Amino acid sequence: MNIKPIAKLFVQRPKTVLLVFTIITLIIGLQATNVYMSSNLNNFLPRDDPVIQLWIKIDKEFQIGSTIIIYVEADDLRDPDVLKEMDRVSSKINTFENDKGMQDGVYSVRSIASLIKEENSKPYIVGGLGGTGKNKIPDDENLITRYLARTIAQEAKGLLFTNTYKVGIIIIQLERDADFKEVLDRTKNAVEKSGNYYAEMTVTGTIAMQYAIQEDSMKNLLYIFPIALVFISIVIFLFHRTIKGIIIAFLPPAFALGLTFGVLGLVQPELTFISISVVALLLGLGVDYSIHLMNRFSEEHTIEDKIDRMEKTLKSTGKAIFLSMVTTIIGFSSLMISSMSPMIAFGFACAIGILFCFISSIILVPCLVLVLKFEKNGVSSSWKKFARFAVENKKRIVTIAGFFVVMSLIVMPLVKTDVNYIELAPKGIPEIEKLQEYSKEFGGGSNFNAFLIETDPQGFTYPEVINAIYDMEEKIREQGVSVYSPIIDSIKEANDILERKSIIDKINDFVGIDEVLFDMIAKEGLIDEDFSKTLVIVSIPVGIGVEETEVLVNKINNIAEATYIPHNGRISELTGQDAVNVAINKKLTDEQIRSLIIALLLVLAALIIIFNSSIYGFLTIIPVGFVLMWEPGFLVGLDIPLSVVTISIASIMIGIGIDYGVHITQRVREELAKGRSKNDATRIAIEKTGLSLVEAASTTIAGLIAIYFVNIPALQQFGLVVIVMTALSCVAAALILPIFYELKYVK
Numbered sequence: 150m151n152i153k154p155i156a157k158l159f160v161q162r163p164k165t166v167l168l169v170f171t172i173i174t175l176i177i178g179l180q181a182t183n184v185y186m187s188s189n190l191n192n193f194l195p196r197d198d199p200v201i202q203l204w205i206k207i208d209k210e211f212q213i214g215s216t217i218i219i220y221v222e223a224d225d226l227r228d229p230d231v232l233k234e235m236d237r238v239s240s241k242i243n244t245f246e247n248d249k250g251m252q253d254g255v256y257s258v259r260s261i262a263s264l265i266k267e268e269n270s271k272p273y274i275v276g277g278l279g280g281t282g283k284n285k286i287p288d289d290e291n292l293i294t295r296y297l298a299r300t301i302a303q304e305a306k307g308l309l310f311t312n313t314y315k316v317g318i319i320i321i322q323l324e325r326d327a328d329f330k331e332v333l334d335r336t337k338n339a340v341e342k343s344g345n346y347y348a349e350m351t352v353t354g355t356i357a358m359q360y361a362i363q364e365d366s367m368k369n370l371l372y373i374f375p376i377a378l379v380f381i382s383i384v385i386f387l388f389h390r391t392i393k394g395i396i397i398a399f400l401p402p403a404f405a406l407g408l409t410f411g412v413l414g415l416v417q418p419e420l421t422f423i424s425i426s427v428v429a430l431l432l433g434l435g436v437d438y439s440i441h442l443m444n445r446f447s448e449e450h451t452i453e454d455k456i457d458r459m460e461k462t463l464k465s466t467g468k469a470i471f472l473s474m475v476t477t478i479i480g481f482s483s484l485m486i487s488s489m490s491p492m493i494a495f496g497f498a499c500a501i502g503i504l505f506c507f508i509s510s511i512i513l514v515p516c517l518v519l520v521l522k523f524e525k526n527g528v529s530s531s532w533k534k535f536a537r538f539a540v541e542n543k544k545r546i547v548t549i550a551g552f553f554v555v556m557s558l559i560v561m562p563l564v565k566t567d568v569n570y571i572e573l574a575p576k577g578i579p580e581i582e583k584l585q586e587y588s589k590e591f592g593g594g595s596n597f598n599a600f601l602i603e604t605d606p607q608g609f610t611y612p613e614v615i616n617a618i619y620d621m622e623e624k625i626r627e628q629g630v631s632v633y634s635p636i637i638d639s640i641k642e643a644n645d646i647l648e649r650k651s652i653i654d655k656i657n658d659f660v661g662i663d664e665v666l667f668d669m670i671a672k673e674g675l676i677d678e679d680f681s682k683t684l685v686i687v688s689i690p691v692g693i694g695v696e697e698t699e700v701l702v703n704k705i706n707n708i709a710e711a712t713y714i715p716h717n718g719r720i721s722e723l724t725g726q727d728a729v730n731v732a733i734n735k736k737l738t739d740e741q742i743r744s745l746i747i748a749l750l751l752v753l754a755a756l757i758i759i760f761n762s763s764i765y766g767f768l769t770i771i772p773v774g775f776v777l778m779w780e781p782g783f784l785v786g787l788d789i790p791l792s793v794v795t796i797s798i799a800s801i802m803i804g805i806g807i808d809y810g811v812h813i814t815q816r817v818r819e820e821l822a823k824g825r826s827k828n829d830a831t832r833i834a835i836e837k838t839g840l841s842l843v844e845a846a847s848t849t850i851a852g853l854i855a856i857y858f859v860n861i862p863a864l865q866q867f868g869l870v871v872i873v874m875t876a877l878s879c880v881a882a883a884l885i886l887p888i889f890y891e892l893k894y895v896k
Contacts, residue, residue, distance in 0.1 A: 152467070156459040156515070163516035170404070170512050178407030183414035185363070215329065217336050218354035219260075219319035223347065226261055226314045227293050230347045232286045235262035235319055238350065241339035242321055242332070254327030260319040261297075261310045262286060268296040319350075329356050355726075369859045374406070377432045377855035384851045385436070388844045397443050397517045398848070401509035402435025408509070409502040417494055426867060427498050429856050433849030433875075434477065434805065435506035438470045440848065441812060442514040444841045447524050459515055467511060469815040472759050473808040474507035476752045480804030483748035496800070503804070536836035540828060543888040550775055550885055557782030564781050565696070565790040598725030600685040600709055608716040609680040621712040621720075622685065628704050631688040689727045699731045745777070745799045752807055760814070768889050769814045772881035773806035776874055783873050789866045798867065802874045805849070809842050809882030817890050831887035839883040846879035 159166060219238065223231045239262065240246075243255040269287050271280035280296075287293060310317035323332055337352050344350040382395045389395075406428060413420070445466035452458040481503065484496025517523070539546065608614050622632045689701055702723055709720045722728070749770070757766035777799060784790075816838040820830035853875070856868030 152463050153456070153460050156463055157456050159515040160455045160459055160519060163519045166512060166516050167520070170509075174404045174407050174411075177411035179411065180414035181407070181410035183418045184410055184420055185418055215323050215356055216354055217321040217323065217333060217352065217356050219321070219336065219340060219344075220351045220353050221260075221317045221319060222349045223315065223317075226310055226317045226348075227290065227297065228347065229286060229288050229290065229293065232262045232265055232293070234344055234347045235260050235317075236266060236286050237343045238339045239263065239319055239321075241343055242336050251324070254324050254329075254332045256322040256324045258319060258321050259309060261317050262319075264309070265293055265296050268299065323356075330360065333357060333360055369861075373428050373855045373859060374432070376858050377429050377852040380851035380854050381432060381436055381848045384844075384847045385440075388847075391523075393521045393523045394443070397514060397521065397523055398436045398439040400517065401439045401513045402432050402506055404509040404513065405435050405502060405505035406431055408505040409498065412501055412505075413498055417497060420494065420498070424495060424498060426856060426864060427495070427502060429852045429868070430499060430801070430871075431502040431506060433852030434503060434808070435510065436848040436852070437808065437845035438473070438506055438510035439514050440845050441466050441470055441841050442510055443518050443523060444844070446515070446518050448837065450524060455519070463511070463515070465815065465819060466812075469812045470507060470510065472756070472811045472815070474503055475755050475759070476807040476811065477503045477804030479751045479755060480748050480800045480802075480807065483744040483751070483800045483803075486744060486747060499801075533836055536832050536839060539835050539884050539887070540832045543891070546884050547888060550881070553782065554775065554778045557779050560785045561781040563785045598687040598689060598723055598727050600687070600723060601721040602683050602685060602714065602718065604681050604714060604718045605716045606679040606681050608714075608718065609683060611716060613715045614718060617712060617714050617718070618685065621708060624708045625687065625705055628701060628708075630701060630705070632685060633688070634683065634685040687723060687725075698727050702728055702731050745803070748800050748803045749773070752803060756807075756811075760818075765814055765818070768886065769810040770807065771889055772810045772878060772886050773803055775881045775885060776802050776806050776878050779877055780870075780874060783870065787866075787869060787873075789870055798870050798874065801871060802878060805875055806878040806881065809846070809878050810886055812838050812842060813882050813886050814890075817887065827891045831890050834890075835883055835887055842879050842883050846875055849875050 221231075221235060225231070239258040239260060243253060243258045245252045245255075266284065266286055269280040269292070270282065270284040272282050273280065281287065281292075309320070321332070321336060323329060333352070333356060336357075340350045340352055378399065381399065385395045385398050386392075409427070409431065442462060446458065446462045449458050449461055452461065478500045481496050481499035485493045485500070602618060604614060618634065622634065625632045687705060689698060706722050709722070712720060714720065752773075753766055753770055756769050757763050760766055760769070780799065780802070813834050816834040817830050820833050821827070825833070850872050853868050853872050856864055859865070
């Protein structure tokens with residue numbers, strides 16, 4: 150390809166090129182305002198997954214709504230002032246109390262205050278069985294105590310308030326089509342203006358947590374850039390001792406980020422918490438391209454004609470970073486074969502980001518080095534000594550590398566997988582902290598899990614069906630989890646010896662009533678009109694490891710499968726958030742292995758085609774092979790599980806590792822073409838290109854350090870592993886790869 154016209158344009162019109170590219174970047178970058186953050190872990194499973202399909206069926210059958218929880222802490226919830234405060238907050242949220250959510254989006258609000266208010270509004274009955282007939286919280290503490298002693302209040306104990314009466318919840322059930330964000334904002338406003346006088350109130354629940362994560366993730370996405378900028382600038386300054394080097398290295402990836410998020414705003418605006426790492430990755434990798442180009446241009450300072458000098462830079466290093474870009478895109482694109490839509494989105498964002506990093510570097514770096522008159526001194530004498538040491542001790546280096554490969558493969562079975570939603574959430578967010586407290590105080594998890602039980606019509610009116618389901622619940626409770634079925638449990642508790650007529654009467658009492666189901670509520674009652682379908686709610690504590698959750702889910706499913714329900718009874722497998730987490734966890738290892746194999750094959754094919762040599766193609770991939778075999782050892786050593794975040798590391802390391810290998814291979818081939826011996830060619834490759842690799846790896850690591858300022862444990866683990874593997878990729882490319890080029894069949 151004749152690139153002299155391009156080199157001539159850059160040399161003769163650098164400022165014009167800079168201006169035009171800046172305008173294009175601004176136009177596209179403005180579309181980044183369309184980007185928004187999603188935190189729904191259900192998106193990690195495809196819509197046709199059985200767990201998701203079952204959830205959709207339950208949602209359709211019972212119209213399961215979503216809820217917002219207000220976590221209330223007080224010295225005594227029975228205090229009339231506390232109850233009135235809870236009632237005031239509830240009234241401001243549910244502005245149209247009897248509209249069933251049609252106008253304000255709130256189907257119902259339940260709390261200890263609503264129970265007391267309902268009891269007090271009942272007509273007075275001689276003997277103190279009714280209320281006062283007034284729809285308000287009474288001032289008489291004795292009256293409140295009497296109301297709480299009644300059956301309906303006792304059934305709510307452990308669901309709406311604790312036995313100590315120090316902690317309670319206001320549970321707000323939303324209409325399915327409600328504007329969740331509007332109701333959440335209204336709830337927060339009600340708590341802020343009408344609460345926190347007599348009791349401490351915190352808005353929490355799944356909806357509140359998800360929006361809190363979204364807001365926090367967007368903030369992280371914005372401030373991770375300046376943090377990465379500072380750390381990378383320090384590294385570049387240490388290598389170049391000039392502000393010019395920082396400007397030249399940083400502007401191309403900054404432009405690339407603008408282009409990337411602009412395109413995402415147009416075609417893929419929904420991001421997830423994983424997308425936060427895209428900024429750090431693209432900054433680190435984009436700076437690498439800039440460093441290689443500006444270092445090579447400076448190295449060719451003996452060529453006086455700037456057009457020729459620029460042409461040689463673009464032909465040599467430009468070709469190397471082009472190949473690096475292609476192989477890195479392949480590495481990231483392998484994530485797009487995943488069945489998990491967030492991983493597809495992440496892979497797409499990284500792939501187009503790397504493409505824009507290449508385009509920005511090729512266009513901006515040549516213009517910037519000319520406008521700023523950038524030059525760099527030669528290779529340091531200490532690095533020359535290091536290069537000689539590497540060449541002279543190649544057998545020892547390979548032996549040490551092989552030893553760590555063996556040790557890593559031995560511990561591979563110890564690599565853990567984990568999908569802990571709490572670990573994916575930022576720390577220090579009140580909504581999340583109170584959700585965990587809610588789980589502990591009320592003896593169950595915040596996640597909704599359920600069985601769908603179906604029988605022949607009228608099946609739930611038969612005593613033998615009720616008994617069979619209740620016995621199943623008892624066996625599940627023995628596993629240490631909470632099980633709750635408002636219809637089955639209430640019927641069984643009311644009559645230990647069941648008769649069909651009493652069952653029918655009891656069911657009719659329950660149809661249409663608002664029942665608290667931990668963090669979710671069924672709007673249309675928990676039994677269908679022909680008494681053939683109902684739900685059994687299972688609540689698993691939040692925060693436990695996914696392996697422990699999987700054991701519980703499997704035990705629960707086995708109990709359900711072994712249960713015989715008369716009248717053609719059928720019990721589904723457990724579905725819900727914990728079941729989804731387990732299903733995702735099962736996919737992780739398979740997803741990584743599949744994407745890894747495809748990425749390696751495609752990268753190898755690209756190397757063979759571009760180098761026009763199968764030998765050079767296979768040799769260039771050697772550093773990646775070492776790094777991938779080292780990965781299990783470091784995951785075990787650092788006690789980091791394979792998660793929905795760290796699953797992408799293998800594909801990322803293919804891209805980064807190939808980058809470094811390509812530059813070494815390209816330089817070795819250049820030196821061999823000049824007639825140098827293999828020993829001299831490898832020494833010069835380590836001496837000159839190797840130093841650029843160290844600088845590039847250092848800037849990548851510096852950019853990734855910014856991830857540590859995002860207070861999300863899973864992302865911090867991701868950053869740590871990528872930092873370690875990036876350093877090892879540099880070592881493998883600079884020290885191990887050149888050794889293989891001295892083999893006799895390499896020409």
